[in-house]
Amino acid sequence: MVGIVMKQKVWTILVLGILLFTCIQCYAEETATEQLRPAINEITHLLADDSLQGDENAVVRRQKIMEIISIHFDFRIMSQMILRKGWKKLTSEQKDEFTLLMTNLLEHAYIGRLEEYPGGEVRFLDERIRRNGSADVSTVITFEGKDVIVHYIMIYLKDRWKVYEVKIETFSLIATYSEQFQPILRKKGYAGLVEVIQEKINYLNKEVVE
Amino acid sequence: MQNESSKIFFLLCMACCVACMFALPVVAQEDVDIDALLADELEQSELHEIYDPLEPMNRVFFQVNDSLYFYVLKPVKTGYAAVLPGDLRIMIGNFFDNLASPVWLLNNLLQGEFGDATDVAARFLINSTVGILGLGDPAAEEFGFEEKPADFGETLGKWGVGEGVYLCLPIIGPSNIRDTVGFAGDTVTHPMFWIHTESVQTITYSSTKKINALSLAGDTYEKLKKISIDPYVATRKAYSDFRRELIKKEND
Numbered sequence: 001m002v003g004i005v006m007k008q009k010v011w012t013i014l015v016l017g018i019l020l021f022t023c024i025q026c027y028a029e030e031t032a033t034e035q036l037r038p039a040i041n042e043i044t045h046l047l048a049d050d051s052l053q054g055d056e057n058a059v060v061r062r063q064k065i066m067e068i069i070s071i072h073f074d075f076r077i078m079s080q081m082i083l084r085k086g087w088k089k090l091t092s093e094q095k096d097e098f099t100l101l102m103t104n105l106l107e108h109a110y111i112g113r114l115e116e117y118p119g120g121e122v123r124f125l126d127e128r129i130r131r132n133g134s135a136d137v138s139t140v141i142t143f144e145g146k147d148v149i150v151h152y153i154m155i156y157l158k159d160r161w162k163v164y165e166v167k168i169e170t171f172s173l174i175a176t177y178s179e180q181f182q183p184i185l186r187k188k189g190y191a192g193l194v195e196v197i198q199e200k201i202n203y204l205n206k207e208v209v210e
Numbered sequence: 211m212q213n214e215s216s217k218i219f220f221l222l223c224m225a226c227c228v229a230c231m232f233a234l235p236v237v238a239q240e241d242v243d244i245d246a247l248l249a250d251e252l253e254q255s256e257l258h259e260i261y262d263p264l265e266p267m268n269r270v271f272f273q274v275n276d277s278l279y280f281y282v283l284k285p286v287k288t289g290y291a292a293v294l295p296g297d298l299r300i301m302i303g304n305f306f307d308n309l310a311s312p313v314w315l316l317n318n319l320l321q322g323e324f325g326d327a328t329d330v331a332a333r334f335l336i337n338s339t340v341g342i343l344g345l346g347d348p349a350a351e352e353f354g355f356e357e358k359p360a361d362f363g364e365t366l367g368k369w370g371v372g373e374g375v376y377l378c379l380p381i382i383g384p385s386n387i388r389d390t391v392g393f394a395g396d397t398v399t400h401p402m403f404w405i406h407t408e409s410v411q412t413i414t415y416s417s418t419k420k421i422n423a424l425s426l427a428g429d430t431y432e433k434l435k436k437i438s439i440d441p442y443v444a445t446r447k448a449y450s451d452f453r454r455e456l457i458k459k460e461n462d
Contacts, residue, residue: 179447180443
């Protein structure tokens with residue numbers, strides 16, 4: 001009798017072990033799309049949430065969205081891509097400072113664009129691994145009968161996929177800011193660039209608060 | 211009993227170890243080389259450089275257009291949208307689109323897009339008749355023929371003509387040499403060009419078309435300007451990327 005109970009326990013443990021193994025395996029093999037999908041769905045729900053609608057709730061709404069974005073986006077790589085060759089000339093303090101500035105600016109640029117489609121339904125179209133190893137996850141957001149294609153370009157860092165570029169239709173966040181920053185960097189240097197970005201962030205922050 | 215518990219514990223540990231052994235190599239995928247990533251993006255950005263030797267002049271016209279937008283077009287389109295309901299403005303937009311069908315048909319044919327050309331012809335026939343002079347869009351709503359716009363600048367691009375120097379034209383806005391030639395081509399192949407009207411009527415037609423389109427398009431320019439550090443460069447980039455992608459898509 002004791003032997004039968006013992007065998008049952010052993011089998012239970014073995015089954016549990018296999019289940020645990022399967023779960024870990026599933027997590028480990030998550031694709032870029034599988035990691036991004038819950039985050040995008042969560043953001044879509046926040047944008048559609050009635051209690052967070054209107055300009056008066058803009059600060060809280062953006063804070064909640066940024067909490068999700070900060071897990072799934074890598075603003076440091078984004079900043080590096082935007083500054084291109086200029087990045088390597090910065091000190092590590094300047095790199096941190098610039099990343100923080102870009103996080104604030106991109107928050108306005110990306111969330112600001114998403115806020116145009118409150119309650120829009122997001123569909124994941126496909127995932128393509130690019131030549132440089134990054135993943136291009138394409139989605140479509142449908143709002144008032146119109147489809148807007150949004151590409152999330154992601155890179156695998158240590159233990160998860162992170163977004164470092166967003167392309168809304170043909171509008172690329174990295175390319176747009178890079179194109180604007182290069183001449184300023186050449187003419188006014190890093191300090192001049194920081195000054196104009198800070199001015200813009202102050203203006204945008206003020207607008208959200210008001 | 212204690213012996214049994216130890217065995218259970220041991221087996222549980224073994225199961226965890228096996229699971230981790232198999233799982234870890236997948237988790238610890240090799241990181242992508244950031245430098246390689248950057249080099250790749252850099253190569254892309256160099257391929258996408260915009261030739262703008264007339265930048266000082268373009269910036270002046272950009273400023274003129276910006277003022278024109280905020281002091282004239284925006285107040286007019288706001289008033290226009292307040293007076294005319296959205297549905298009516300959509301109908302007016304349909305009418306203008308339907309009138310442009312000969313331009314779209316010709317350019318789809320020139321680009322070898324015969325399927326799209328057939329759709330444009332079918333849309334024109336259905337919307338001009340059942341759709342009451344193009345005001346309605348039963349072609350899309352009832353028959354599934356979606357709009358297939360095409361312009362001569364796009365056609366030239368598909369034929370391999372380079373975009374040339376970037377231009378910011380007064381009133382018209384961002385363009386380049388190829389698209390300006392294309393714009394002239396589209397103008398002379400548009401039915402309005404062949405209808406002899408007084409200049410006042412022509413101006414009224416063009417202004418209504420522009421204001422109606424703006425009232426339906428929303429405030430895209432304002433939004434781009436708001437998040438830009440240098441709106442001139444941002445607009446130039448947005449326009450060039452949009453046109454290049456359109457032509458690339460046509461060529462794929």
